[in-house]
Amino acid sequence: MHLVLAIKDDWSHNEAMPKLDKQIKREHLLDQGVSLLMAQGYHGTGLKKILDTVQIPKGSFYHYFESKEVFGAEVITHYIEPFIVQLAGHINNPELDGLAALNAYFAELIHEVGQGDFKGGCLLGNLMGEIGDTSDICRASLKQAVKRYRDLLAVGLEKAQTEGRVRRDKTAESMADLLVNTWQGALLRMKIEQSVAPIQACCDDLLGDYFKA
Numbered sequence: 001m002h003l004v005l006a007i008k009d010d011w012s013h014n015e016a017m018p019k020l021d022k023q024i025k026r027e028h029l030l031d032q033g034v035s036l037l038m039a040q041g042y043h044g045t046g047l048k049k050i051l052d053t054v055q056i057p058k059g060s061f062y063h064y065f066e067s068k069e070v071f072g073a074e075v076i077t078h079y080i081e082p083f084i085v086q087l088a089g090h091i092n093n094p095e096l097d098g099l100a101a102l103n104a105y106f107a108e109l110i111h112e113v114g115q116g117d118f119k120g121g122c123l124l125g126n127l128m129g130e131i132g133d134t135s136d137i138c139r140a141s142l143k144q145a146v147k148r149y150r151d152l153l154a155v156g157l158e159k160a161q162t163e164g165r166v167r168r169d170k171t172a173e174s175m176a177d178l179l180v181n182t183w184q185g186a187l188l189r190m191k192i193e194q195s196v197a198p199i200q201a202c203c204d205d206l207l208g209d210y211f212k213a
Helices: 002-040 047-054 056-062 070-089 098-115 124-131 136-162 172-193 197-210
Strands: none
Touching: 002 047, 002 056, 002 070, 002 124, 047 056, 047 070, 070 098, 070 124, 070 136, 098 136, 098 197, 124 136, 124 172, 136 172, 136 197, 172 197
16 A cells, blocks of 8 residues: 555655746746846747757747747746845835835836946837737736736836825826836836936936826
């Protein structure tokens, strides 16, 4: 009886290992996808380059993704997740009010961008300009990513409204939309200015002035 149980346990372990290995390789593909699409764009990143970077054969790629287009869409979802987690961490910090949480979050982003020599910007903004109107699959993924981000910003702004820190004559959603749109434009200008000044001005003008009660 004990022998049978031991065999079953060993079989379950062996069964789980390939699934875990596949998930690890899939995550590695997505991580490299973010780096490559940031550096070279969607059209500038060939499938061979992706495969060479992660060192898997071409046939194996289709075990993870149906096509390069599906891969691009999943890279977008993968890319936004850490930003959602980072932003939520600030908003849920009991030591920060809503406005302070948003200021702390964007201060971190500005520092990180400055450390990166102003390269890359935002993958969402880059891909919106490159394939936002040519790939339905990627466009849907971009819309969902932007919506998740915008909705979470709105949560922070609504919290700040209830605390009397942010104006109430505008909806939290409309201010979140303005913040996303202005931030994306400022990131593009940052690239040509080679300075964090445009994105710093975005935060100063909106969070530090226009939004304040």
